[in-house]
Amino acid sequence: MPELPEVETTRIGITPYVIGKIIEKIIVRQANLRWPVPTYLDKKLCGQTIHKLDRRAKYLLFHAGQGCLIMHLGMSGSLRILSQQICAEKHDHVDLILSSGNVLRYRDPRRFGCVLWSDEDPLKHSLLKHLGPEPLDLQFDLDYLFKQSRSRKVAVKNLIMDSRIVAGVGNIYANESLFIAGIRPTRPAGKISRKQYALLVKAIKKVLTSALEKGGTTLRDFTDSRGKPGYFHQQLKVYQRAGKPCKKCQGQIKSVVLGQRSTFYCANCQT
């Protein structure tokens, strides 16, 4: 599922196909995504040129001359560029027909994603305005995370998955980062030392950067804009490895549920 590296890979992949292109037409086959695709989208976007494609957390921001299209891929969403308007399949919910003749097609089987519109600065949109710093930004550092963690009772894994603390760290990379940092995911955030947070911040940045370089993890139904699968999952150390031997110490990887999310750790390496 699209985690931050997959979203960024998608952004980079489709950027050359959308920048400077006019949106000629919009086809909405299924408006019932996480939130309804606005009925006025057509009126707002058609005829406008996309001049910039940004990402904030896992949201993609298509800046038009006036306003901005906000997209989220949820957990099963993908975007592809088609050279022509080939027959849409079951979960192909939205098409943007571009002036180049290409089609930007949004597919999302589970419909956890969204396609929204913002008239003004999308960062002021209610979904985006409370987001914490980007994990790869300089503002996300030891001082920041340590300060945010003080007197917090939630498990550290929940803390780093809280988008108000840091935006876009999903379940896979939260698990992997905590393994690399040697921190048990269940530990109360407020009781972890500064030294360990230093390792954690470093681990988060490292694991995301590494996945980004590899073009994103492939799990189940992710394909990048060219239909080429990523392969980062081959290097996952704990995620979905319950019962299997730890790659560091051979101990058995444990799994628990934390904040309704499956959580994996090595009881020996992570304390």
Place this chain on the structure above:
DNA sequence: ATGCGGACCTGTTAGC
């Protein structure tokens, strides 16, 4: 302010 559980949806997997 913080923490927690519910909700959304459907393909896949597990269980009978």
Place this chain on the structure above:
DNA sequence: TGCTAACAGGTCCGCA
């Protein structure tokens, strides 16, 4: 073998 039930997953929302 076929059917049903449980589950995964990102993120917001609302309640305590």
